[in-house]
Structure formats: structure tokens, C-alpha cells
Amino acid sequence: xxxxxxxxxxxxxxxxxxxxxxxxxxxxxxxxxxxxxxxxxxxxxxxxxxxxxxxxxxxxxxxxxxxxxxxxxxxxxxxxxxxxxxxxxxxxxxxxxxxxxxxxxxxxxxxxxxxxxxxxxxxxxxxxxxxxxxxxxxxxxxxxxxxxxxxxxxxxxxxxxxxxxxxxxxxxxxxxxxxxxxxxxxxxxxxxxxxxxxxxxxxxxxxxxxxxxxxxxxxxxxxxxxxxxxxxxxxxxxxxxxxxxxxxxxxxxxxxxxxxxxxxxxxxxxxxxxxxxxxxxxxxxxxxxxxxxxxxxxxxxxxxxxxxxxxxxxxxxxxxxxxxxxxxxxxxxxxxxxxxxxxxxxxxxxxxxxxxxxxxxxxxxxxxxxxxxxxxxxxxxxxxxxxxxxxxxxxxxxxxxxxxxxxxxxxxxxxxxxxxxxxxxxxxxxxxxxxxxxxxxxx
Amino acid sequence: xxxxxxxxxxxxxxxxxxxxxxxxxxxxxxxxxxxxxxxxxxxxxxxxxxxxxxxxxxxxxxxxxxxxxxxxxxxxxxxxxxxxxxxxxxxxxxxxxxxxxxxxxxxxxxxxxxxxxxxxxxxxxxxxxxxxxxxxxxxxxxxxxxxxxxxxxxxxxxxxxxxxxxxxxxxxxxxxxxxxxxxxxxxxxxxxxxxxxxxxxxxxxxxxxxxxxxxxxxxxxxxxxxxxxxxxxxxxxxxxxxxxxxxxxxxx
Numbered sequence: 040x041x042x043x044x045x046x047x048x049x050x051x052x053x054x055x056x057x058x059x060x061x062x063x064x065x066x067x068x069x070x071x072x073x074x075x076x077x078x079x080x081x082x083x084x085x086x087x088x089x090x091x092x093x094x095x096x097x098x099x100x101x102x103x104x105x106x107x108x109x110x111x112x113x114x115x116x117x118x119x120x121x122x123x124x125x126x127x128x129x130x131x132x133x134x135x136x137x138x139x140x141x142x143x144x145x146x147x148x149x150x151x152x153x154x155x156x157x158x159x160x161x162x163x164x165x166x167x168x169x170x171x172x173x174x175x176x177x178x179x180x181x182x183x184x185x186x187x188x189x190x191x192x193x194x195x196x197x198x199x200x201x202x203x204x205x206x207x208x209x210x211x212x213x214x215x216x217x218x219x220x221x222x223x224x225x226x227x228x229x230x231x232x233x234x235x236x237x238x239x240x241x242x243x244x245x246x247x248x249x250x251x252x253x254x255x256x257x258x259x260x261x262x263x264x265x266x267x268x269x270x271x272x273x274x275x276x277x278x279x280x281x282x283x284x285x286x287x288x289x290x291x292x293x294x295x296x297x298x299x300x301x302x303x304x305x306x307x308x309x310x311x312x313x314x315x316x317x318x319x320x321x322x323x324x325x326x327x328x329x330x331x332x333x334x335x336x337x338x339x340x341x342x343x344x345x346x347x348x349x350x351x352x353x354x355x356x357x358x359x360x361x362x363x364x365x366x367x368x369x370x371x372x373x374x375x376x377x378x379x380x381x382x383x384x385x386x387x388x389x390x391x392x393x394x395x396x397x398x399x400x401x402x403x404x405x406x407x408x409x410x411x412x413x414x415x416x417x418x419x420x421x422x423x424x425x426x427x428x429x430x431x432x433x434x435x436x437x438x439x440x441x442x443x444x445x446x447x448x449x450x451x452x453x454x455x456x457x458x459x460x461x462x463x464x465x466x467x468x469x470x471x472x473x474x475x476x477x478x479x480x481x482x
Numbered sequence: 483x484x485x486x487x488x489x490x491x492x493x494x495x496x497x498x499x500x501x502x503x504x505x506x507x508x509x510x511x512x513x514x515x516x517x518x519x520x521x522x523x524x525x526x527x528x529x530x531x532x533x534x535x536x537x538x539x540x541x542x543x544x545x546x547x548x549x550x551x552x553x554x555x556x557x558x559x560x561x562x563x564x565x566x567x568x569x570x571x572x573x574x575x576x577x578x579x580x581x582x583x584x585x586x587x588x589x590x591x592x593x594x595x596x597x598x599x600x601x602x603x604x605x606x607x608x609x610x611x612x613x614x615x616x617x618x619x620x621x622x623x624x625x626x627x628x629x630x631x632x633x634x635x636x637x638x639x640x641x642x643x644x645x646x647x648x649x650x651x652x653x654x655x656x657x658x659x660x661x662x663x664x665x666x667x668x669x670x671x672x673x674x675x676x677x678x679x680x681x682x683x684x685x686x687x688x689x690x691x692x693x694x695x696x697x698x699x700x701x702x703x704x705x706x707x708x709x710x711x712x713x714x715x716x717x718x719x720x721x722x723x724x725x726x727x728x729x730x731x732x733x734x
Binding site for chain 2: 106229230231232233235236238239240242243244245246247290293294295296298299453454455456
């Protein structure tokens, strides 16, 4: 059956891309040893693994953020986390878990504030989020500056939360990431169909007995937790890039949600892992920017190359279409003119073809000649036997399509998408085709 | 005009004193509507009359300022399985990464319940519904490849698999061609013939008498509701649309 075959072709493509990215990652790690003299010490392995895991998580949940058009929300959330980080530090020192809890609380308060603005004023959503983003972030910067001026806290490294620093990831952080990340992925797997429905059509979800509000809250919470967890790696300013870039890149390659999520996981892991390792080369390189640059390259490569949606692909397809239709229309013009002037193989002056086909005539003629369907002679262009045969087949196909549009209903022919460039004889079952041919001959 | 009293038999839908307000202004006001089982009913009124709002408020999709709604005598929370919904086609992103068959299968998610995945049984039901709306061939396609009329039929198929008792359809005829409109009407009649109650937000006054047994004329309030032959009158239409529909097309 058609849909089955198409789906498998899509699967193969997605699998190939995933394989390609994995190979690229392997190549990078091999080369980084040789080129930068990077030694894969225990610390670097922890950093690479942490970066990859966080990238994977934000890639997966980023798909839902992007599809729900919540990129700005994610940006506001991550910026709004900063004051929470600072206050948590003042209360309990530099332990990752309390810092992240503080970050989560600050984000949540920011979100509540934006929601309250929306509910009680006429301020629009983007403006409300913008206000929260700058206000919370400004408060965070002020608090950080204050903390760093404290006498015995000058080496806190809290400013790493602004641009991210992979080198700060230690083994206990890794355990936290695996634990929380595993819980997020498990929750998403269990609520998969609900999340999908709520993302596609929240109103229908609500009207269909899926507790839409509950699922939306759950999904938002998953996204928020993934963002907060990644803050140490990518930093509050650029975290949103780590959330949306893998999803955007993945979207180019597929038309199925689960494939998009798988691909975004691989892209995110790649950007996170590679970015973390590069920035680990030198403690002065902040991790967030490196990750975002890598992720952006993935986005550009995907937009450029992906079949179906990619720029390269659509350019090629446009070119192929132009050639195909130039050949078809030139063939028809040759056949019609020759028929009217003494028979199918009568010569046709090139000036006539140029007159009706303008720019496409020579493109079409070149192709017909190459395919052995038309030959040039002193008297003009002549269709060969193969050309005449093809012109007749095309004419018959158009007749059958005309008959289909007129009589499909009374002939009880199955519904077809009307694509006249395709031969209808290949689309209809034999019995229906026979009925259609009789109807076409009758009129 | 008071609501015509329904004949004996179950009330599929009963709305009492329903009021919805955005900011301070009521969008729909003091709606009373009693719809007997098994009707094909049109909801008609000018733009901004609150037709979609009425449906959404009935289905708890937006908060009510006042009033009660019951389906077969039960509040919505206990009647979810009885209710099917076809939102406006423009309410979703048709570039969402999913196939036509998947969208139709979504109509079964509510019944499946938490944590359970759709399987081959659900797939077969969804395919059968696509068959009914003439889209079987499109099952494996991506939803962005559908035309407007096909999108509408995919939404109808999704509602069909819900196998509800009462359906709410928000402008299923909006921007579809004549052939699709006829196809949709025959689907609605098929539902009706199986005893389902179908409420349809509708815009084309010419076809009201042809399509619907009952009609509700709405403009913030219910102007008139009842059997089409009785309530779809020039006088009632003037009261619904004001002077704008002077010749009152379609009304006999």
C-alpha cells in the first residue's frame, strides 16, 4: 500500500541523518585529540557526557516548545532564572541542586507574573513575556554583582550561569542530570499521545475528554525543568537556542512527530557534547555560545540540504519541473502542429515552437532530442516513432482524466487526487479503468 | 420568542441562562436552548453573534459567567464521551508533523484513556472513517498536503471515530467548494440517520431550510429556535440580522 512504502522511505532518511550525525561526532572526537591535543581525561569525559545528555533533553522537549510556538516563553523563562540562582547561592552556597531549584522558582514566579499581566490588563503575551525577561534578568545581574562584591565570595563562579560553563559539570551533577532527565523522558513517553494531541489541537483535546489543562501543565513543566537543568551548561542568555535549534533542524528532515523528536535528540546531543568539549579546551571559552554556533550550523545544514523542505531540494525540484513541463508542452505542440499539417511525423518549423513556447521551447527540444523523441531536419523538427507514441499516450491520459472528472461518480471509480501529470491507468484498479475507457470513448 | 417546547423524548442538549463575557461585555447573553435527540440543527447569526462562543462555552472550553449546560441530563464532565466536536479548520497548524491517519486516530485518544497507545484496532477504525469521508487514499499523507476541503473532511473523520451522541461543528462549510459541501452534508445526514444529534454553525442562509430540521437564530441572545419551517421566517431573520438582510434570502 502506498502510505506504508512512503513511510519507510522517510524512516530510512531519518535513520541516515542520525547515523551521519553520529559519525560526525565520532570524527570530531578523534580529530580533536589529534588537532587540539585534547586528552580525554576523566574530567573531559564527564563534561562531554553531561553536555550531550543536556543537549538531548533540551532537543527532545524543545520540539514541543517550538510546535507550541513557545520560543519566546522559553527565552523569558531562562532569563528569569538568574535571580533565583543568586538568591539560592546566598542561602545555601554553590551546590547545583539548590541553585537549580532557586532557578526554577524564579522562572515560575516570572511566568505567574506574566500570566497575571495577561489576565488583568490588555498587555499582549509577547510584551508581558518581554517585561518579565528583562526585569528578572536585570534583578539577577544586580544580585550577582552584589554577591561578587562580598568579601569571601569572590570566586563563586556564579557568572558562569550567564553564558554557561561546561567545565563546571562534575560527577555528582551528572548523576542529577541522569536522574532528572530520565524522569522527564519517562513522563514524556507515558504521556506521549496526550502531549501530541494537546500540542496539535488543544481545543479538541479538551472537548475529547483528555484533561487538556492537566496535560498542558505537565508538558510546560517538563519543558521548564529541561531548561533549568541546562542553565549551567548553556547559560541563561543562550539557553533558548539549545531548546529550539535542534527542533528546527530536525523539523526539516521529517513529517512525523516521533522522528522529529528522535532527530532533535541526536542533534541536541551532538551540539551539547561537541560544544562542551570545545569549551573545555580552555576555561575562558564559555560553553553556551559554542553550543549555539554548532547547533546553528546544524540548522543551516538542515535548511539547506533536507529533502522536501530544504532550499537545495526545492531548487532542484523547481528545475526538474521546469524541464519536465518544457519537454511535455513542446511535445504536445509538435504533435498538434504536425497533425494539422499532414500527419504526426510532419516537420514543424522551429520558429513556430519558439513563437508559442518562448524560452521553454529550446529547453524542451533539447530534451526531446536527447530522449530520441524528436529529430531536427532542414524542414524543421520531426517527431520520431517513440515521440509520436508518447504524445498519443499523453493525449489519451488527458482524455481519461477529463472523463474521470466528468463521470467518476456514476462509474463508481475510487476517489483520486487529481494529478494529471501522472498516468491514470496506473492509479485505478483494472475494472474501474475499463469502465473509464468506455466512458471516454463514448464522449 | 420563547423556545419551542420539544416533543416527548430525551433532550440531547439543554442550556439554561448561559452567559459568557469577555472583559465586561457579554458575548452571549442569557441563552436558553433545549435540543431534542436526533435533530440536525443549524446555528445561524451574523458575525460576532457568538455562535462559536456558544459552542465553546457549552463544551467548557471557555469559562461561563453564568448558566448551566447539560447533555442527556448530565453535566459536561460526566458526558464527555457523548460529545463530539469539530473545531474550525483554521484553529490548528496544518504544518504540524503528523499524517492524516494520525489526526483521525486522535479522535480515539479520549476513549483509549491514559497511557494506552493506539494499536491496530484504532488504526482500522480511523481508516474506516477516512473511507466514509472519501479520504482513504490520503491516509498516509502529511496533513499539509490536504486541500482546504480535505482538511475539513479529515476533521469530520476524526469526529466520526469519536462515535459520540451529540456533535458540535463549528463552520464545517467555511471556504469549501460545492462538491465538498455536498459530501459533508451527506456525512451529516448519515450521522443523523444513525440517531445522532448534530449542531452546526452555519453561514449560508440559502441552504438553511434544505439542510436543517431545526434552526437557532442567534445574535448575542437566542432570537428564535425550533423547527426550521416555523422559526426561519423573514420577521425572525430581520430581528436577527437587523435591516442588513432586507430581502431575507432563503426564508420562505
